[in-house]
Amino acid sequence: MLKFLVDHARCTQCGLCATDCPARIIELDDYPTIVNPDACIRCQHCLAICPTEAISILGNDPENELPINNAFPSPQQMATLIRGRRSTRQYLDESLPIDVIEDLLTTVHHAPTGVNAQQVLLTVVKNRQSVHTLREAVYTRLVQAIRDGENNDDMRMEVLGWAIKMWTKEGADVLFRGAPHVLIASAPQNCPTPLPDCFISLSYFELLAASAGLGSLWNGMLKWTLDELFPEFRDRLGIPRDHLVGYVMVFGKPAVKYMRTVSRTPGPIRIIDWKEGNGTGNS
Structure with a gap:
């Protein structure tokens, strides 16, 4: 209705x-x-x-509903947020309150999706104790896989083997980075644009989290581990089997504070003037 x-x-x-x-x-x-x-x-x-x-x-x-008039951040404020956002690899060992997480994710569900499908599932490991338990299971599984020669021809196992060495020999957690929360974005395979929808949602989350003083990290190694190489973790995390996992992110209160933006070499940009009939764009 x-x-x-x-x-x-x-x-x-x-x-x-x-x-x-x-x-x-x-x-x-x-x-x-x-x-x-x-x-x-x-x-x-x-x-x-x-x-x-x-x-x-x-x-x-x-x-x-919330009134919009004069409530948006200025272009300069948005530029500072985008340029000042950093990939956070050091976190306080402190869980966020559940209501804070729910407020963040409720807002993120306003992110655009293809044909307004709104089918992105945001799965969160809710606290540091749960993440510690998941971390132990993941490292144990990785040690077993390396010992048994699983996926030996996959270059990702070389990278994950390095992660195991860092964990076992130096106590450095390069997989979870000590973050108290894990966020997984997935969407049904049969929705119009499942993977772009996930990426957009996580991008919105990243910027919203940064505006709230939180840190986050796009975590490709966890994506490999929890979804691609050892999909049994998907089941244990409750990711529906008909879903595609877009990406995995960790987040929480950062243990570091960045003081300024940085400069980057400008990326490639093309501004074209399309000319009817010539089949090419002229810069």
């Missing part, structure tokens, strides 16, 4: 909701109506764009 409701006392019949509807299913018949409910992608643009708070949908009331 869409529960598309229009408050006639507030509606000015401006038509913004109809004009901005991606599915083009809102028409003005004096007041806005949805003519093809099955085509609605549940984006809620109609609720968001209405200047007089006249529209509610999916049981959501505009009066309960």
Whole structure:
């Protein structure tokens, strides 16, 4: 049920909701109506764009939503956040409160997804004790695999063998980095864009976490271990078998504080002027 409701006392019949509807299913018949409910992608643009708070949908009331006017960070603030975000490899041995994690992930679920599918599953290992238990299981499994010669022809095992040496000989945890939480983004294989959706969600999480003073790390070695090389960990973590795992991230309170942004060599950028008929773009 869409529960598309229009408050006639507030509606000015401006038509913004109809004009901005991606599915083009809102028409003005004096007041806005949805003519093809099955085509609605549940984006809620109609609720968001209405200047007089006249529209509610999916049981959501505009009066309960956050006003946007002048609330966004400035371009300079966003640039500082993006440039100042660092991959964090040192963490305090301290779990985050569950309500803080839930608030972060609730916001991250607003990240865009293909066809607004909203099917990304965010699986979190909730505290440092659970991560310690998972860590012991992972290192034990890796030692066994290396001893038994599993996946010997896979170059990733060479890297993970180095991780085992660091752990057993130096006590350095280069897999989990001492983080108190693990975050795994997955999505059903049959949704429109499962892997991009996961990457986008984790990117949103990373920036949101940084804005809250938290650290995070995109963890490719854990992705190999928990998903690709030893998929039994997927089952133990409760990742549905029909899901693709986009990536794995660790996060928590950082044990380091970075004081400034850094400069990088500008990446390749092309700004083109497409000329009709010539089949190429001219810079």
